[in-house]
Amino acid sequence: MTQTSDPETHGRETDGPETHRPNSADPGSPSLFGVPPMAEQERMIEAILFASADPLSLAQITARLPQGCDPAQALVHLRARYTGRGVNLLRVGDAYALRTAPDLGWLMQSERVETRKLSRAAIETLAIIAYHQPVTRAEIEEIRGVAVSRGTIDQLLELDWIRLGRRRMTPGRPVTFVVTEGFLDHFGLESARDLPGLKELREAGLLDSRPPPGQTGLPDDEDADDDARGQSELFED
């Protein structure tokens, strides 16, 4: 019996010639199974290669399979099965991987996207617009307590998460901002009114109502009422 050299199997018993192989079919404990049929070995390797983040060497594949499997043979079958398909079985160095067929690479273009978190200024500005729309830039600045940079608004416009609303009929006729369909779509909302209110944020544990250290006491009931009023104002139409 040839022992496969396997870096990953330190703890595993080394298959003494006389022990535990005699087809003790015991469902549920895979390692004691008899050797699975070739078609099943092929399925197993297919699943392993699919789920693996990296190419796997023959030794690594062997280590994952029940003992007595013949992955080299199964890989030949698997390779044939994927020939001409949208995905191919490739050899990468001395490892194996399932990869998109090279002629279909152009289909994957939109996959290559780098996601980056919005800046704090942008997310806060967006939140204010969502909760207070239509809202002017001056109002946003008042709520945030700092100036809103042109770049932040531009970024949100570019993302198609906000757009210009109706001009305010006040001196200077400032433009207002509102959120877009694209915003609702991205955040999985049916409408901007479905955003949870302050009270709901608090109940969901998102709004930490502990005062900053050094101050004692929680807001009293009067305060909570106040909140509720603020909210209903916010959501009334």
Added chain:
Amino acid sequence: MTQTSDPETHGRETDGPETHRPNSADPGSPSLFGVPPMAEQERMIEAILFASADPLSLAQITARLPQGCDPAQALVHLRARYTGRGVNLLRVGDAYALRTAPDLGWLMQSERVETRKLSRAAIETLAIIAYHQPVTRAEIEEIRGVAVSRGTIDQLLELDWIRLGRRRMTPGRPVTFVVTEGFLDHFGLESARDLPGLKELREAGLLDSRPPPGQTGLPDDEDADDDARGQSELFED
């Protein structure tokens, strides 16, 4: 003339104005050319789904394919092709995904992700949302007979298993919760209709929103209608 497929050929010649569509079967070339044959569409979808870890909707798949493709049809073929294999094509809500066959999970020990253990409250809340959706926080509390603790909803939102639904048109206009595609994906469900035991529960009347006797029905009839619509939308047919 055989066209080599070349990812970089956006500016490629458009075979003259008269030859836009008429089945100039040309495998592997994007738009502007004839519709690829079904077998080729199947390859393309296979590659697209393979490259993505998340389920892709029919619309997303269509957007990546050359114009005129019929992904719905090709998906039927592809699904049949992967039946009984180590990797299966699953439907997840309106989307599709390739996933390893569940019976081979034991082979993937090293890919296994330890998920944070959910509390009993979180699991029950999740089940209530799944079976009763769209459901308000008050309704969840009514069913469990206990307040939903801070952080439970938060945790489920963070797992992307639930999201906000439409506000209920009742006094206070409470937000509702519904389950997400991520939930369906995680539990291998094609749709919320496939929740285990759903039919039995509904037939036993256990999913009805039955107001406590003495409270004169629901606050108003409009709401009752609204409710019924929500439920039937999801569970009928």
Added chain:
Amino acid sequence: MADDFDTDSDISTRRAAEALIVDVDGFEGPLDLLLTLSRTQKVDLRRISVLDLAEQYLGFVAQARALRIELAADYLVMAAWLAYLKSRLLLPPDPQEEGPTGAELAAHLAFQLERLQAMREAAARLMGRDQKGRDFFARGAPDTLSVARKTQYDASLLDLMRAYARLRTRDEFRPYAFDRTDIYPYEAALERLKHLMPGAAEWTSLQACLPAEWRNAPGRKRSAIASTFAATLELAKQGEIELRQADTFAPLHLRRRPGQ
């Protein structure tokens, strides 16, 4: 009730009851407790005797009281409701009385229990399903062809809500910063009392111990009373002073501990 409990010959029943009480923290509210109690009836939830169940629950609450175990308010609310239900079930219906009958109320309770039980079973079945990342797996190496650099900005609804909550919390606490001028600190109260006490051989009212400038404006007075009261507790604990109160809500008096 406590006597009944003590003479109860059925030790296993008693043990079970005690276990329930000791575990009261383990229950997810009164409905959960009722569901657990209902299991002792060993019948289909649809045929459960709500009257028996109400008795069991009331017995449980009585035992908890006898053992001086504090029950959360919602357990007591449920007890009061079940006592009412029991009376409705036992007394002949009063034709004058409006509202649902005892039988209707009982039926609804049975429905709630059955629904909770059903949701529990549904939750167990759901968690028993094959799960992604445990029983089946997604592609391990997505985006194998990452070349292009189209930056996409992302933010989740949770990010958005947190951002808003952060802003609003900041606003909410702004007034509190102003309030701080009207807070009489506990440390100041303690200091003041320590100073006053050696002279207080006679019973003195707590009110009299407040600093003069804190006695008039209601807000300031409230703060001063709270801090001073906390300080008296601390001094009483240290054995420096004695406290006396004639009745619930009666004025509180303090004096230096004799011999100090």
